[in-house]
Amino acid sequence: MTNKELIEKCKKYQKLNDEIAKKELEKKQIQAELKKELERKKVDEMDIDIYHFSNKAQKGKTLFDTKAFAEKHPKLFKQFTKEGAASTRFLFGLIKS
Numbered sequence: 001m002t003n004k005e006l007i008e009k010c011k012k013y014q015k016l017n018d019e020i021a022k023k024e025l026e027k028k029q030i031q032a033e034l035k036k037e038l039e040r041k042k043v044d045e046m047d048i049d050i051y052h053f054s055n056k057a058q059k060g061k062t063l064f065d066t067k068a069f070a071e072k073h074p075k076l077f078k079q080f081t082k083e084g085a086a087s088t089r090f091l092f093g094l095i096k097s
Contacts, residue, residue, distance in 0.1 A: 013092060 001009070035055050038046060045054030070077040 010092075014094075017092070 034053055038055050044056045
């Protein structure tokens with residue numbers, strides 16, 4: 001791919017990222033409005049036409065504190081942990097001048 005083609009791809013990628021961010025913001029705003037309506041009606045869920053939406057409280061998750069476990073039981077921690085496979089991460093941004 002030529003430099004000109006790469007630049008065009010980057011411009012298109014950035015434009016798509018910007019559009020997605022704008023749509024995500026719009027989505028969050030609509031979600032907030034729907035939640036307000038649930039609160040106003042003092043209900044946890046609603047059906048309207050073909051749509052169903054809810055804002056129910058979820059049970060808290062039980063999390064395992066690996067750091068505390070490793071500190072209290074270092075031998076067990078070492079015995080039962082293994083290193084995961086390496087992965088790659090694509091990053092994209094503008095060069096700061």
